Amino acid sequence: MTTIRNKTAIAGIGQTEFSKDSRRSTLRMALEAILEALADAGLEPRDIDGIVRMSANDDVFEIDLVRALGLPNLRFFAEIPHGGGAACGTVACAAAAVAAGVADVVVTFRSLNERSERRFGESSLGGGLGGWMQYYLPHGLVTPAQWVAIFAQRYLHEYGYTTEEFGRVSVLCRKHAATNTHAMMYERPITMEDHQNSRWISEPLRMLDCTLDTDGACAAVVVSAEKAKTLKSAPVYIAAAAQGTGSRTEMMTSYQRKSLTRLEEAEATARELYRIAEMTPDDIRMVHVYDHFSPLVLTALEAYGFAPPGKAPGLLREGRLELDGSMPMNTHGGHLGEGYLHGFGHIVEAVRQLRGAASNQVPDVMNCLVTSGTGVPTSGLILSKDSY
Amino acid sequence: MELARPYPRPDRDTAPFWEAQRHHELRLQRCSGCGMFRFPVTPLCPECRSFDFEWAPCSGRGAIYSYTVVHHQTHPAFAVPYTIVLVELEEGPRLIGQLRGSSDGLVIGARVGVEWDEAPNQSLPVWAIETDLPAAPQVSE
Numbered sequence: 009m010t011t012i013r014n015k016t017a018i019a020g021i022g023q024t025e026f027s028k029d030s031r032r033s034t035l036r037m038a039l040e041a042i043l044e045a046l047a048d049a050g051l052e053p054r055d056i057d058g059i060v061r062m063s064a065n066d067d068v069f070e071i072d073l074v075r076a077l078g079l080p081n082l083r084f085f086a087e088i089p090h091g092g093g094a095a096c097g098t099v100a101c102a103a104a105a106v107a108a109g110v111a112d113v114v115v116t117f118r119s120l121n122e123r124s125e126r127r128f129g130e131s132s133l134g135g136g137l138g139g140w141m142q143y144y145l146p147h148g149l150v151t152p153a154q155w156v157a158i159f160a161q162r163y164l165h166e167y168g169y170t171t172e173e174f175g176r177v178s179v180l181c182r183k184h185a186a187t188n189t190h191a192m193m194y195e196r197p198i199t200m201e202d203h204q205n206s207r208w209i210s211e212p213l214r215m216l217d218c219t220l221d222t223d224g225a226c227a228a229v230v231v232s233a234e235k236a237k238t239l240k241s242a243p244v245y246i247a248a249a250a251q252g253t254g255s256r257t258e259m260m261t262s263y264q265r266k267s268l269t270r271l272e273e274a275e276a277t278a279r280e281l282y283r284i285a286e287m288t289p290d291d292i293r294m295v296h297v298y299d300h301f302s303p304l305v306l307t308a309l310e311a312y313g314f315a316p317p318g319k320a321p322g323l324l325r326e327g328r329l330e331l332d333g334s335m336p337m338n339t340h341g342g343h344l345g346e347g348y349l350h351g352f353g354h355i356v357e358a359v360r361q362l363r364g365a366a367s368n369q370v371p372d373v374m375n376c377l378v379t380s381g382t383g384v385p386t387s388g389l390i391l392s393k394d395s396y
Numbered sequence: 397m398e399l400a401r402p403y404p405r406p407d408r409d410t411a412p413f414w415e416a417q418r419h420h421e422l423r424l425q426r427c428s429g430c431g432m433f434r435f436p437v438t439p440l441c442p443e444c445r446s447f448d449f450e451w452a453p454c455s456g457r458g459a460i461y462s463y464t465v466v467h468h469q470t471h472p473a474f475a476v477p478y479t480i481v482l483v484e485l486e487e488g489p490r491l492i493g494q495l496r497g498s499s500d501g502l503v504i505g506a507r508v509g510v511e512w513d514e515a516p517n518q519s520l521p522v523w524a525i526e527t528d529l530p531a532a533p534q535v536s537e
Contacts, residue, residue: 132399136402
């Protein structure tokens with residue numbers, strides 16, 4: 009059976025500054041990021057014939073972009089649900105459309121004023137609630153940090169760890185952010201002591217286990233591998249792109265699963281990615297792991313096959329995820345250090361590393377695994393410098 | 397800004413679940429085909445694909461499977477600190493609810509029993525540690 013392996017590429021990326029207050033609309037930022045991504049690829053707005061957006065908590069719609077960019081028509085448009093689980097999924101959807109010949113130039117993006125407008129760490133829902141929320145919010149389980157804390161407590165319990173293992177994730181991301189000029193936490197590293205002294209949000213999560221809230225936008229342009237070779241910037245090939253739900257899945261509250269320390273949706277996505285890319289975890293040179301909350305970085309590393317269940321803390325203790333380690337992680341600082349564009353910053357960083365143009369550039373990066381939201385239906389990418 | 401405490405807005409599938417709780421009864425769907433309890437509410441048994449089920453009463457007893465103590469207040473209706481527990485019921489499904497009383501000495505595996513809280517618009521189950529019972533074996537693995 010044929011797959012989409014290396015049939016498509018990311019030809020352009022764009023990114024606004026990340027800040028606490030963008031002082032402009034999400035639509036304006038989306039347009040800035042998209043125009044930058046088009047210029048990066050050497051394309052014009054009129055070349056766009058497809059747009060894939062993230063549907064959750066985003067107020068920029070493809071028709072807004074059609075009007076603002078003066079596009080005559082879109083022949084492909086879609087949206088991917090479930091918050092940060094969708095980031096790589098937008099690229100997967102774009103790649104599928106391009107590989108199928110449904111569209112030639114597909115733009116994906118994320119634009120948020122999450123710090124200056126609606127903060128995700130604060131609950132904004134009251135009154136009668138239907139759907140999945142009816143089982144949780146009436147009891148006071150109202151924010152993502154609280155939903156994740158239930159999983160994190162179980163991880164500590166089953167493997168006998170302390171919260172220092174979560175702290176190692178935060179310290180690493182802040183270390184990388186400290187030397188990334190684009191990061192909100194540029195020149196602001198933290199120590200394990202800082203982590204352990206930071207206040208409880210929802211035990212066992214401390215403030216320094218939780219993502220930043222960020223204003224900003226990112227965009228990427230997906231085209232066929234053949235077309236990418238003719239464009240301005242070096243192509244970054246999409247070696248694999250996949251989505252996964254796992255079983256008995258809910259939106260961040262999949263508490264009925266047999267194990268709460270395994271990320272079924274990520275395990276399923278990993279199997280697909282390695283099958284399509286014809287790779288194993290040993291082949292991966294760099295990872296950009298979705299880090300809205302530090303504990304689920306550990307379970308994600310395990311789900312993607314880099315350590316057996318319960319053993320991911322060893323990767324951090326041994327320094328394997330540092331810039332000079334065997335598989336550097338979140339070289340931009342991730343959500344915990346650079347900023348929180350719901351996984352889109354991880355895609356942009358992977359492209360930069362593969363082009364040799366990142367702030368914390370690692371030599372000779374041949375491929376990157378990028379993961380999207382944990383605890384939700386998710387997605388992932390394996391991006392490659394070569395179309396092997 | 398006023399933000400009302402959230403309460404469930406029942407739908408055609410979940411209405412009996414919440415109606416039973418108004419009478420301080422904890423009822424879950426039990427498949428008439430294979431006998432499996434299931435939660436959250438869904439019309440079809442994911443095990444045997446039967447649409448037939450009953451709203452079976454539960455014992456109201458279980459063990460703490462996980463928990464979180466909330467320290468950072470994010471919703472005006474929920475004053476901190478408070479403890480949310482994930483209770484694994486004797487019937488199998490796991491329910492979220494608040495722990496009644498202090499979280500001091502709370503451990504995963506502790507046995508709990510259901511009590512009822514008259515929340516606005518809806519009675520909700522809350523959970524109390526059954527201190528007179530021996531600790532349950534680990535529910536993991």
